Amino acid sequence: MPECIFCMIIRGKRPCTKVYENDDMMAFMDNKPITNGHVLLIPKKHTELLTEMDDRLAGEMLIVAKKVGLAIKKSKLNCRGINYILADGAEAGQDIFHVHMHIIPRYRGDGFGLRMPQREDEETSEERLERIAVKIRKGAGIHI
Numbered sequence: 001m002p003e004c005i006f007c008m009i010i011r012g013k014r015p016c017t018k019v020y021e022n023d024d025m026m027a028f029m030d031n032k033p034i035t036n037g038h039v040l041l042i043p044k045k046h047t048e049l050l051t052e053m054d055d056r057l058a059g060e061m062l063i064v065a066k067k068v069g070l071a072i073k074k075s076k077l078n079c080r081g082i083n084y085i086l087a088d089g090a091e092a093g094q095d096i097f098h099v100h101m102h103i104i105p106r107y108r109g110d111g112f113g114l115r116m117p118q119r120e121d122e123e124t125s126e127e128r129l130e131r132i133a134v135k136i137r138k139g140a141g142i143h144i
């Protein structure tokens, strides 16, 4: 099985243009950017899914995402906003199975957007929402 491309980047076997690095995380320029300044943020420890990461690293990832986002905002890229996108699983659009977050600066008229399906016209009943919430809480053994 070929080595994960992000692990190859972390080990220096593939080139990348780094933006930020610490003991646990690395952020580098996406070489096929969606917009100017598109950065990828990855944990150095290979983990396929966010939901498999240990809590400390998952928290660290968001802290580093904030640092990179702040750097982008303060830069001369002059973006008007930032999307932080993490696809967790193939159905969510994950293409490389090493946790990664896209940090995508947004510009007026950049052509990028998130497409949402048509929402239901009526609000979902509280009973139905509660049944779904019970399933989610049971999934994690959450008691409130």
Ligand SMILES: [Zn+2]
Pocket (backbone or CB within 6 Å): 004, 005, 006, 007, 008, 046, 047, 097, 098
């Ligand atoms: Zn990997």
